[in-house]
Amino acid sequence: MILDLTHVLAGPYATYQFALLGADVIKVENPTDPDCARGRGPSIDLAAEGRGLNYMVQAANKRALALDLKTKVGREAFLRLAERADVVVENYSPGVMDTLDLSADLLMKRNPRLIHCSINGFGGGAGSAQSLKAYDNVIQAASGNMAQTGKSGPPVKTGASMIDYFTGMSAAFAISAALHERAASGVGQHVQCAMFDCALALMAPEIAAHLFEGARRTVPSEAGLGTYDTADGQLMLGAFTPEQVRTLWRSLGEAEFVVEGWDDVWKSSPAMRERLTTIFATETASEWEARLNGVGIPAQRVRTLDEALADPALARPHFLKALRTHAGDVTVPLSPFTLERDGPTITAPPPRVGEHGEAILREHGFDESEIASLRSEGAIP
Template sequence: MSPRSLSPSGQRPFHGIRVLDLTHVLAGPFCAYQLALLGADVIKIEPPQMPDTARGRGPDDALNAAGLGINYLVQGSNKRSLALDLASEDGRAILLDLVDGADVLVENYRAGALDALGLGPQTLCARNPRLIHCSITGFARGHERETVNAYDNVIQAASGVMARTTGRSGEPVKSGASFIDYATGYAAAFAISAALFQRQASGRGQVIDCAMFDTALTLMAPEAAAALYEGPVQPRPKEAGLGTYETADGLLMLGAFNTRQNRRLWQALGRPDFAALDGWPALWGAAPAMREALVPIMHTRSAAEWEDWLHAIGIPAERVRTLDEAARLPHLHERGFFHTLDAALPGAAPVAVPLAPFTYAAAGPAIDRPPPRLGEHSAEILGEIGRAPAEVEALKARGVIA
């Protein structure tokens, strides 16, 4: 079959790649979701009696009770669901059979949990040498912190992110977004993608350890490097062109970062002395004076007026919006950023979920099927590895699958 005769989903980059998704909560499921959007056959494997906790989280209690909470819906599309008890011998045998035909396995179990079941990376990769095994961890494996459980909020605290994100009174503040979880998911998806490419040449799989703590420090790379730097260090004032300012009706974030933008800003504001500054030392030296000058100027217009005015002269600036406002900006609809899932329950509203922050000219990320209910595809998946219908029913009766 020629590539042009394939269906749109068949033309996506990961068509034909099978992923076993043994993850829960956010970072791991988000990683697998990225691969699913790009065409991979992702099988989400959850314990029948203890499914992904994200299924029960979200603003709609009826959806939560049905295991279709919005926290799950935003990263569950394009996956198939197998409810499988890995604590049982039959469940482990099924997973091993699935590993035989898999390309990728991604998991975020606590350190040692899968090894204790005989399902650690060494065992699985020995069974299928082409398997790419990715563990998503809090603090990475192989040291004294490997058994420490972690979520986004505690990683923000442990990594120094909160210490660098302070409120007006100076206290450390957790970001309102679970950005370390999402960044870790992206990092893991990138590592898996690179390993799949590497396998084309080597013919062998890979073992990946993607750590949330390391991701947090990577997101602060300049700051982390400066923290370790033992050479001469000069204190730097807060740059005038960067930061929030009170306007006539709300806050505006100004982003005049470089010397060219600084020049345009102050020329337009009628301050040739500040516009003439050239180079970082000069900008740092004048930062307090420029900030003092900007404070009363910014009070002369509304945030929206300043936004339009600054955009017109090429200065990055945005009024501080609520999430409700940001999610309704018209360009998101024009770009197709949100995909609307049909109502999952009678009486429930449709749910608009983010698709991807990038597009392809053709055969790019897309949603073809809604997030599955727990165990929705168990019989289908077991049939694909040769389990007869009678055996499937017997496994269900014993609680091995649901």
């Protein structure tokens, strides 16, 4: 059982991975201040009922318990659940769980087998930034990610929330590793996953190159990697290795450039780029895409999201699942992998706030009088 105290994107995405694989994930939220993602997304009707699309994309298969952890009885109820849990995942700002008197140390003392995962912006240490709140866009700015994206102009934030989702997947991987270790040791542990560290991990080659202090060379932008205008749109070319660059020029019927190794690729790149700019303008992006892929050169037409989803050659029926709602179908992604057996699947729709509260409490030994007491104290709706 996983107790999910997360909100927004990164944390819910981490627990969603386990829910898709069949884990019992219980989303625990404040009854009067639930996950803010519930109110976000283009559907007015779904957002109004607390099932906005930003929430729907990572909440299927979960069960929902509305529980106010700021009340004494709510805290005690959560501790009873945590004593039987395998994992607790939270992405509050550092220190919030301590304020609630639900620190990782306390929870793991109550349940020594517990895996407690904390997801935060800048890490859980004692540094000056560790207590700061953060979102994907802020981390992209702080980490240098935006500056890397905007090397040829103003820094640019990626359109997708890459840091959030990479952080969520990293946290899920770390929790899985901790569960595997627990199978051998019998003891749980505290896992921490910082969005800032995940942002740095996405730039590993750039960081290594930036920090390298030995003799280095400066190379131009490689002509085989980049976007070119065609007769009707843009083409992203991926001729990376010297062999691919040789194949590219052979397929174009051009003998001007002799490429034996990386030095030749770099030395000739400015002239290559100038020539490719002229060549690619003579045919459409789709024609170049077919021609280059036909000889083993990675190349794709730059598509809009609408085009990518509608393209039959790129269709991903195993990856996208339509959920029926009164406001219309909501299509959500599953996990970005498949398994030969028991892979990611959706068996239950995203829950409303507190939808399974009483059933969950009864499963964990709460009798009617205890449930009534929680309600009278305002800990549950």
